[in-house]
Amino acid sequence: MTEIAAPMTATHSFHTSVEAEKRLRARYAAEQRFKIYGILAIAVACLMLVVLLFTITREGMTAFWQTAIRLEVTIDPAKIDPKGTRNPADFDRAAFQDVIHEALYTRFPQAEGRIARKELRGLISPVAGVFLAKEVGDDAAMLGRTIQVWIPASDAINQIEKGRIDRNEEEANRPINDRQLAWFDQLKKDGDSGPIFNSTFFTSSDSNYPELAGLFGAVVGSVLTLIVTLSLALPIGIATAVYLEEFAPKNRLTDLIEVNINNLAAVPSIVFGLLGLAVFLQFFGLPRSSPLVGGMVIALMSLPTIIISARAALKAVPPSIREAALGMGASRLQTVAHHVLPLAMPGILTGTIIAMAHALGETAPLLMVGMNAFVTSAPSGFLDSASVLPVQVYIWADAPERGFVELTSAAIMVLLVFLVAMNGTAIWLRKKFERRW
Amino acid sequence: MTKTSGEAGTKRAKMAGRGVKVFYGEKRALHGIDVDIYQNEVLALIGPSGCGKSTFLRTLNRMNDTIDICRVEGKITLDGQDIYDPKLDVVQLRARVGMVFQKPNPFPKSIYDNIVYGPKLHGLATRKDEFDAIVEQSLKRAGLWTEVKDRLNEPGTGLSGGQQQRLCIARAVAVSPEVILMDEPCSALDPIATAHIEELIDELRANFTIVIVTHNMQQAARVSQRTAFFHLGDLVEVGATEEIFTNPRDERTQGYITGRYG
Numbered sequence: 001m002t003e004i005a006a007p008m009t010a011t012h013s014f015h016t017s018v019e020a021e022k023r024l025r026a027r028y029a030a031e032q033r034f035k036i037y038g039i040l041a042i043a044v045a046c047l048m049l050v051v052l053l054f055t056i057t058r059e060g061m062t063a064f065w066q067t068a069i070r071l072e073v074t075i076d077p078a079k080i081d082p083k084g085t086r087n088p089a090d091f092d093r094a095a096f097q098d099v100i101h102e103a104l105y106t107r108f109p110q111a112e113g114r115i116a117r118k119e120l121r122g123l124i125s126p127v128a129g130v131f132l133a134k135e136v137g138d139d140a141a142m143l144g145r146t147i148q149v150w151i152p153a154s155d156a157i158n159q160i161e162k163g164r165i166d167r168n169e170e171e172a173n174r175p176i177n178d179r180q181l182a183w184f185d186q187l188k189k190d191g192d193s194g195p196i197f198n199s200t201f202f203t204s205s206d207s208n209y210p211e212l213a214g215l216f217g218a219v220v221g222s223v224l225t226l227i228v229t230l231s232l233a234l235p236i237g238i239a240t241a242v243y244l245e246e247f248a249p250k251n252r253l254t255d256l257i258e259v260n261i262n263n264l265a266a267v268p269s270i271v272f273g274l275l276g277l278a279v280f281l282q283f284f285g286l287p288r289s290s291p292l293v294g295g296m297v298i299a300l301m302s303l304p305t306i307i308i309s310a311r312a313a314l315k316a317v318p319p320s321i322r323e324a325a326l327g328m329g330a331s332r333l334q335t336v337a338h339h340v341l342p343l344a345m346p347g348i349l350t351g352t353i354i355a356m357a358h359a360l361g362e363t364a365p366l367l368m369v370g371m372n373a374f375v376t377s378a379p380s381g382f383l384d385s386a387s388v389l390p391v392q393v394y395i396w397a398d399a400p401e402r403g404f405v406e407l408t409s410a411a412i413m414v415l416l417v418f419l420v421a422m423n424g425t426a427i428w429l430r431k432k433f434e435r436r437w
Numbered sequence: 438m439t440k441t442s443g444e445a446g447t448k449r450a451k452m453a454g455r456g457v458k459v460f461y462g463e464k465r466a467l468h469g470i471d472v473d474i475y476q477n478e479v480l481a482l483i484g485p486s487g488c489g490k491s492t493f494l495r496t497l498n499r500m501n502d503t504i505d506i507c508r509v510e511g512k513i514t515l516d517g518q519d520i521y522d523p524k525l526d527v528v529q530l531r532a533r534v535g536m537v538f539q540k541p542n543p544f545p546k547s548i549y550d551n552i553v554y555g556p557k558l559h560g561l562a563t564r565k566d567e568f569d570a571i572v573e574q575s576l577k578r579a580g581l582w583t584e585v586k587d588r589l590n591e592p593g594t595g596l597s598g599g600q601q602q603r604l605c606i607a608r609a610v611a612v613s614p615e616v617i618l619m620d621e622p623c624s625a626l627d628p629i630a631t632a633h634i635e636e637l638i639d640e641l642r643a644n645f646t647i648v649i650v651t652h653n654m655q656q657a658a659r660v661s662q663r664t665a666f667f668h669l670g671d672l673v674e675v676g677a678t679e680e681i682f683t684n685p686r687d688e689r690t691q692g693y694i695t696g697r698y699g
Contacts, residue, residue, distance in 0.1 A: 321544035322503070323542065324543070325544070328499070328532075329532035
């Protein structure tokens with residue numbers, strides 16, 4: 001207090017004293033520090049994200065191409081069309097694999113004997129015939145012709161080529177022996193081996209063979225499941241939110257409901273799965289593993305999120321708009337339908353899309369209703385057996401074949417692309433329909 | 438501005454309140470208000486903040502219904518009919534007793550859509566040309582037509598504050614109400630916009646009965662024929678505006694209009 005008591009000149013007032021300067025500097029320093037903390041936090045978060053994306057991309061990128069071997073294959077009519085009808089419906093699909101084997105034996109005549117030939121077959125995929133059948137199997141004109149085709153290499157060759165299995169490892173420790181390696185190197189030297197785009201990954205469903213496994217079935221399953229989820233959760237969620245926010249009296253019952261909705265948002269998702277198992281599957285007897293049941297379970301799970309975000313969006317509509325409409329002689333329902341709900345819609349949709357993105361990545365409850373089934377064809381309806389993207393990731397992560405490691409990461413990449421697209425849509429919708437008042 | 442005497446008996450009471458008490462939960466906000474509102478007059482409600490004048494205004498078209506804890510006792514009539522009669526439809530009441538709020542609150546829609554919302558709602562018109570006519574007439578009555586006639590499709594929220602408030606008045610006028618309630622319609626506006634609205638109120642008096650809450654005593658003196666002074670939930674005094682401002686009967690009225698408290 002002595003400073004104040006002392007006679008003050010214009011240059012030595014309380015607010016320009018040395019102490020004041022000190023306080024000022026301390027304030028600036030504190031603000032600077034706070035900024036640095038913030039930037040550091042963002043940097044750490046970004047770094048984590050980059051590391052995550054980098055590792056997944058590095059693991060998964062290789063799944064988008066596949067090592068293939070070019071062979072001169074003769075479509076032997078005696079094998080493919082044993083009945084001689086020249087009708088593609090009568091073709092022996094299993095014989096395409098034999099035809100490829102024959103081509104392989106012709107390519108390497110030095111491989112004689114049962115063991116050598118078995119090793120030789122180890123170069124190509126055990127399901128290579130499926131690819132050949134897909135390419136030429138429906139064309140009777142191909143019978144008897146000799147064509148050059150790219151045949152997927154076996155998983156072991158594929159992994160060696162991609163560097164996931166070390167070819168300098170001791171022979172006993174790798175799935176490919178020295179002789180097989182020599183043959184493959186010969187193929188490579190002749191230009192008869194190289195990478196091809198792995199279109200199977202996008203067009204087929206799950207398989208025991210990594211070279212034949214694809215995501216298409218899981219994507220269709222996810223889309224069907226989300227359609228069920230959205231068509232259940234959105235109307236119910238909006239109706240609940242509108243009623244609770246705009247019409248319901250504030251009493252103990254509505255308080256209880258509100259508390260319960262908030263609690264439901266925090267219930268572990270597996271519990272919803274158990275509920276779905278008990279109610280939808282066992283009580284109502286709905287088909288197991290179907291997008292219908294999966295979608296219903298996830299709809300239950302998304303409801304609290306949608307209700308909470310919809311209520312927040314409704315609350316954010318200024319009361320003056322409600323008063324204006326009521327003052328004009330609009331009923332409460334008209335007020336909500338004409339003014340409040342349209343204004344809240346961007347917020348509701350944003351919340352819904354984020355809930356849907358969450359639902360897209362949901363795994364645990366779907367395992368409970370059997371969506372981890374091994375499904376080798378895309379579901380054709382809501383009642384078919386299906387898998388979904390995250391469950392497919394889960395299944396592949398568990399698979400013993402080396403080839404599924406990269407497929408798992410690639411599936412995660414596809415899942416992330418869907419998530420980013422959905423969140424981007426949410427942002428775009430908000431920007432587009434946001435109205436200012 | 439001409440001032441009518443505003444004496445009871447010579448004019449018909451459009452609306453009347455008898456023993457109006459309003460409770461917010463346990464708290465009583467109005468202690469029994471008796472007041473008549475005459476046809477084609479402007480009644481100003483004045484008084485210090487929190488005296489209950491806005492509360493009283495909002496009981497006149499039952500806007501208080503939207504507040505859960507609010508309860509109204511007593512009787513309010515419109516053309517002799519009790520407006521708190523459970524059989525009376527509140528939507529219809531609000532079509533007959535329109536309201537303009539303190540803060541301009543146009544809908545975030547075009548100027549045109551703002552005006553036609555009410556008429557559409559109450560089925561006042563069906564054809565496009567009828568709506569066009571209502572829009573033009575309402576905007577003319579609100580003195581906004583010349584300013585906005587070329588941009589009817591622009592958002593109402595893009596207008597200036599004063600224009601927005603006149604748009605709100607036009608919107609209220611468009612449903613042809615009998616009474617217009619105004620809750621401090623000029624408090625968010627600058628003096629020029631305020632003058633505009635005051636002129637407008639005087640013109641609207643020819644067709645409507647107007648009740649206006651104001652904090653501005655000059656405004657009350659300028660626009661109203663009769664003035665009611667509220668204090669702590671009581672109606673202290675009501676009478677011809679000239680009377681109230683020049684020769685108040687009650688000490689509290691005198692204290693307020695001379696600026697001893699407010």
